[in-house]
Amino acid sequence: MSGSVIIAGLGPGSETLITPEVSAAIEQATDIVGYIPYVKRIAPRDGLTLHASDNRVEVDRAKHALEMAEAGRKVVVVSSGDPGVFAMASAVFEAVEVDADRFASLKIEVLPGITAMLAAAAAIGAPLGHDFAAINLSDNLKPWELIEKRLSLAAQAGFAMAFYNPRSKSRPHQFARALEILRAECGPERLIIFARAVSTEEQAIRVTTLGEAEPEMADMRTMVLVGNEQTRKVGSYVYTPRFAE
Ligand code: SAH
Numbered sequence: 001m002s003g004s005v006i007i008a009g010l011g012p013g014s015e016t017l018i019t020p021e022v023s024a025a026i027e028q029a030t031d032i033v034g035y036i037p038y039v040k041r042i043a044p045r046d047g048l049t050l051h052a053s054d055n056r057v058e059v060d061r062a063k064h065a066l067e068m069a070e071a072g073r074k075v076v077v078v079s080s081g082d083p084g085v086f087a088m089a090s091a092v093f094e095a096v097e098v099d100a101d102r103f104a105s106l107k108i109e110v111l112p113g114i115t116a117m118l119a120a121a122a123a124i125g126a127p128l129g130h131d132f133a134a135i136n137l138s139d140n141l142k143p144w145e146l147i148e149k150r151l152s153l154a155a156q157a158g159f160a161m162a163f164y165n166p167r168s169k170s171r172p173h174q175f176a177r178a179l180e181i182l183r184a185e186c187g188p189e190r191l192i193i194f195a196r197a198v199s200t201e202e203q204a205i206r207v208t209t210l211g212e213a214e215p216e217m218a219d220m221r222t223m224v225l226v227g228n229e230q231t232r233k234v235g236s237y238v239y240t241p242r243f244a245e
Contacts, residue, residue: 005075119199
């Protein structure tokens with residue numbers, strides 16, 4: 001049997017937001033590899049081995065997946081949302097690159113999913129209807145100074161912004177600093193959306209302004225969206241017009 005690695009996105013949380021091709025790949029898998037909470041979303045069955053691991057070992061996890069595929073297994077690496085957005089697809093290619101000749105003939109496929117940013121935007125209306133920038137606020141894999149620079153420049157360029165990994169217990173002060181930068185660049189009236197646990201039973205969406213925003217409004221299950229200067233409310237929705245001057 002020839003093995004394969006499929007890197008699949010499970011969407012933001014709801015079963016209904018998993019694509020049919022991802023469900024089919026999971027049905028045909030012999031092994032599921034991923035971060036513990038994502039692997040928990042897969043129903044156990046005979047013939048399927050679940051390999052759940054901690055979040056900080058992405059490249060080891062990717063290598064493990066490649067080795068199992070080499071041995072003939074049908075491996076599905078799962079990420080939440082889309083696997084190409086701050087997730088496992090790049091980690092798998094990083095592991096391939098380390099040993100490119102060895103893994104050259106292996107079948108690797110990436111199956112997209114609905115990323116948290118898009119699910120969050122849809123839950124409140126259309127805040128990303130014009131140009132926008134997506135930024136990961138975690139400094140695990142890049143220096144904080146670079147994050148500050150990108151925040152400032154994206155705000156200056158007039159982009160709406162979507163922030164992944166806004167705030168964790170290990171670095172609570174950084175999100176306060178991010179809000180400070182945004183306030184300075186965009187002013188206190190700019191709309192900001194905190195979209196927590198989108199598409200799950202715990203979903204909670206809060207719309208406020210940069211002037212009123214508090215760092216505690218975000219945690220690691222929150223997507224933070226900041227509008228551009230045109231972003232506005234219409235009834236209980238928030239949207240950004242498609243045009244700019
Ligand atoms: N690959 C994922 C992102 C991984 S980074 C994707 O495409 O969605 C993890 C971050 O995504 C979290 O810290 C949070 O900011 C965001 N996130 C993931 N699921 C979410 C959800 N259901 N609701 C709100 N934010 C979510």
